[in-house]
Amino acid sequence: MADRAISELAAASSVQSNDLFVLEQNNTAKKLTGQILENWLVSFADGHGGIQNFELISTVGRAKTYRMTLADTTHYDITVYDGEKGDTGDQTYVWIRWSHTEPTADSDLSQIPDDWIGVYSGTSATAPTAYTAYTWYEYKGDKGDPGDPITSVTRTSGDGSPGTTDTYTVYVGETAVGTFNVYNGQNGTGAVSTVNGVSPTLGNVQLVPADLGAPVIPIHLTATLTSLPATLSNANITADMRVVECVFGTPSAIRSDVSWTTSAGEIVLGGTMSGSTTVDIILIETT
DSSP: OOOOOGGOOOOSOOOOTTTTEEEEEETTTEEEEEEHHHHHHHHHHHHTSEEEEEEEEETTTTEEEEEEETSOOOEEEEEEOOOOOOOOOOOOOEEEEEESSSSSSSSBSSSOSEEEEEEEEESSOOOOOOOGEEEEOOOSSSOOOOOOOOOOOEEEEEEOOTEEEEEEEEEEEEEEEEEEEEEEOOOOSSOOOOTTTTOOOOOOOOOOOOGGGGGOOOOEEEEEEESEEEEOTTOOTTTTTEEEEEEEGGGBOOOOOOOOEEEEEEEEEEEESOEEEEEEEEEEEEO
């Protein structure tokens, strides 16, 4: 009953002995059970010929006064009070904003996922525009080192004689980073059964450095975009390459998800944007 007025409650059809009422008696609020009220009414009414009428005669704030009129026209007034409405509480909202770096100005906020995420929880029905209204967390770690490219692959064991096995060493700069073996087929006899686990019966077997134990060679592209779609060229790009990282210097300039397709010598970026931004892309061979 703490959150509704008595007038808003459903009406009782009868009074039970264990019901409770609130009344003011000698300027003091007291409880009144249904049994005491019933006994008093019966005793009181017997001396006056019974109850003729019982009605609400006034409402002042939360106080309601009822008048009981007996058969001999004697009447008595009873005042009861509605309980106060309880606090309904405030609506709570959660808003999320993003930033490329830990924000230092309101203009750093963006709705596009980026390296930093800001979380607001409070009573504002609209997203706050002040960066200080959010609690900030670093969402994306620093970019990893793509590593140095392979500089040479040299035969370090064997002489290529038929029926023998040669060993080749992969170098990054002056450092050997791995080896792989090559079996030299015998002249006129024997046949190659598999190349790196693949049968050559259907033609040439395509190999990439990773198939031979060498590390994957990434391609790193950096460019400035003023519009999308955009085409970036590099002679080392193949149709089998995929993008493993794409970072925009100004994420707020990008207005949609960015897609890409690769073909020999180029990568095509698709999407929509406003303004200009730098882009860093890393690709690797997938086959």
